[in-house]
Amino acid sequence: MDGCSHPLLPTNRMGRVPAKFLYVRSFSTFSVQGLLSVHDTVARKGYDPELPPLPDDTVGEDSVRIVSLMKSQEPLGATLKRDGSSGAVIVARVMKGGAADATGLIHEGDELREVNGVPVENRNPEEIPPILAQSQGVVTFTVIPAAVSTEELSANESELFVRTLFDYDPEQDPAIPCRQAGLRFKRGDILQIVSHRDDTWWQARHYGDRNPRAGVCKSERCVTGISFTTAGLRRSFRLGRRGSGSGSVEENPPESRWRRKEIGGACQAPTYLEVCWPEGVGLSELKRRLLISDPDHFGVPVPHTTREKRNREEEGVEYHFVSRQTFELNIVNHRFIEYGHHRGNYYGTSLDSVRKVTAEGKVCLLDVQPNTIHRLHTAEFKPYVLFVKPPSIGELRFSRRKAKFFATKETKPTKTFREEDFEDMIGSAEAMDSQYGHLFERVLVNGDIVSAFNELRAELRRLETEQPQWIPVEWAGRAVQNTETLC
Numbered sequence: 001m002d003g004c005s006h007p008l009l010p011t012n013r014m015g016r017v018p019a020k021f022l023y024v025r026s027f028s029t030f031s032v033q034g035l036l037s038v039h040d041t042v043a044r045k046g047y048d049p050e051l052p053p054l055p056d057d058t059v060g061e062d063s064v065r066i067v068s069l070m071k072s073q074e075p076l077g078a079t080l081k082r083d084g085s086s087g088a089v090i091v092a093r094v095m096k097g098g099a100a101d102a103t104g105l106i107h108e109g110d111e112l113r114e115v116n117g118v119p120v121e122n123r124n125p126e127e128i129p130p131i132l133a134q135s136q137g138v139v140t141f142t143v144i145p146a147a148v149s150t151e152e153l154s155a156n157e158s159e160l161f162v163r164t165l166f167d168y169d170p171e172q173d174p175a176i177p178c179r180q181a182g183l184r185f186k187r188g189d190i191l192q193i194v195s196h197r198d199d200t201w202w203q204a205r206h207y208g209d210r211n212p213r214a215g216v217c218k219s220e221r222c223v224t225g226i227s228f229t230t231a232g233l234r235r236s237f238r239l240g241r242r243g244s245g246s247g248s249v250e251e252n253p254p255e256s257r258w259r260r261k262e263i264g265g266a267c268q269a270p271t272y273l274e275v276c277w278p279e280g281v282g283l284s285e286l287k288r289r290l291l292i293s294d295p296d297h298f299g300v301p302v303p304h305t306t307r308e309k310r311n312r313e314e315e316g317v318e319y320h321f322v323s324r325q326t327f328e329l330n331i332v333n334h335r336f337i338e339y340g341h342h343r344g345n346y347y348g349t350s351l352d353s354v355r356k357v358t359a360e361g362k363v364c365l366l367d368v369q370p371n372t373i374h375r376l377h378t379a380e381f382k383p384y385v386l387f388v389k390p391p392s393i394g395e396l397r398f399s400r401r402k403a404k405f406f407a408t409k410e411t412k413p414t415k416t417f418r419e420e421d422f423e424d425m426i427g428s429a430e431a432m433d434s435q436y437g438h439l440f441e442r443v444l445v446n447g448d449i450v451s452a453f454n455e456l457r458a459e460l461r462r463l464e465t466e467q468p469q470w471i472p473v474e475w476a477g478r479a480v481q482n483t484e485t486l487c
């Protein structure tokens with residue numbers, strides 16, 4: 001097989017041939033005459049101009065299909081490849097919703113014999129677009145239908161929606177079978193997957209896009225499956241943060257926050273990564289502002305600790321104060337989202353503390369490390385994961401010139417930002433984004449605090465009111481089916 005497939009019609013850059021199908025027609029040398037005349041009658045209805053009569057000297061094959069199409073601005077929407085052993089030119093992919101698909105007569109696996117009477121067997125597929133480019137008006141394809149029709153294969157394909165976790169530009173992807181047929185998207189876009197029979201390359205279109213023709217994009221290994229739902233508000237909300245793993249929490253000594261080894265989870269391809277987190281990027285500030293702006297609507301979970309209660313502290317306000325034995329029992333029973341040690345004491349955030357906030361009807365604001373996100377990534381919590389990122393260094397210098405932050409975890413902000421703090425913040429944010437970016441549904445740049453807060457508030461409002469809401473398929477209790485049937 002030729003490693004690459006090609007579009008039947010070239011792109012604009014190559015001088016795209018317009019081809020729209022005013023009507024289509026097919027016949028088979030062995031097919032029933034009655035059926036053909038019915039098809040022709042149906043196909044001719046409402047279309048203009050009339051196509052010329054079918055050629056008499058059709059290829060002498062057992063089963064040949066002739067498809068006549070009228071050119072227009074729309075590309076054909078199919079790709080071709082060459083069968084390395086037989087030299088045949090094969091239809092590699094028919095783009096769903098495209099013109100070829102609309103005919104219902106051109107299918108994946110069909111062998112292309114002639115274009116406008118010009119034999120194409122043993123030709124390089126790249127030679128076909130110029131033939132089409134020279135055609136005027138009607139284009140006639142002579143094809144040998146595939147032994148197994150793709151209609152049969154596609155019959156049980158279920159509809160699937162995904163939210164993309166990365167930017168994708170087919171022009172930059174050396175692996176894509178056909179760049180011109182690629183679908184460009186940005187992280188966070190909602191795509192409707194219209195064909196996922198191919199394990200590696202799906203066909204998709206942007207949700208809500210008026211153009212019905214699908215494009216080729218990478219398969220589910222690279223995106224997260226989501227389904228369409230009108231379910232209510234997603235009550236949990238999370239701010240991504242620099243962190244500590246399960247086993248080290250917010251009061252960690254600084255050095256352990258800055259250089260940790262993380263082990264990737266199920267959808268985290270990288271393992272044993274060196275990661276450090278943006279410190280002082282403004283998570284606490286944004287959370288504080290959200291809580292003040294609407295205390296009845298937002299809440300934070302109360303953490304557990306084994307340290308002694310201080311004079312002015314109250315049980316269940318700053319912390320739940322528990323014995324070491326109780327804490328360790330909770331660890332064993334997987335009750336913590338994350339927990340850790342600091343100065344001889346345990347600290348941790350429990351799943352129940354999040355449940356308590358949501359049970360009060362509030363949106364729970366959480367600040368966790370990426371490798372614990374999966375603990376909450378369930379139908380029960382429906383988290384929305386947002387990554388707060390620093391702006392450019394120039395903007396940091398300007399916006400943080402009067403700010404102070406915690407040099408250590410003491411009670412008061414103790415230090416003004418230095419140049420190296422900004423550099424660390426930007427470097428660690430970049431590392432975090434590149435290694436965990438696939439987990440973030442939204443990136444918020446915290447430059448000017450008022451603008452960042454307003455953007456955050458608006459995003460949360462949108463999230464609570466938007467219809468439809470998009471959630472992972474698993475949360476809807478619906479498994480993604482792989483419907484490909486190999487015969």
Ligand SMILES: Nc1ncnc2c1ncn2[C@@H]1O[C@H](COP(=O)(O)OP(=O)(O)OP(=O)(O)O)[C@@H](O)[C@H]1O
Binds near residue numbers: 286450
């Ligand atoms: N956009 C901003 N403009 C100016 N100052 C800011 C901005 N965002 C945060 N700050 C200030 O920067 C300091 C650090 O912010 P904050 O404590 O919220 O960071 P953090 O991400 O929670 O970091 P840490 O967890 O290390 O405390 C605070 O004094 C805060 O008021």
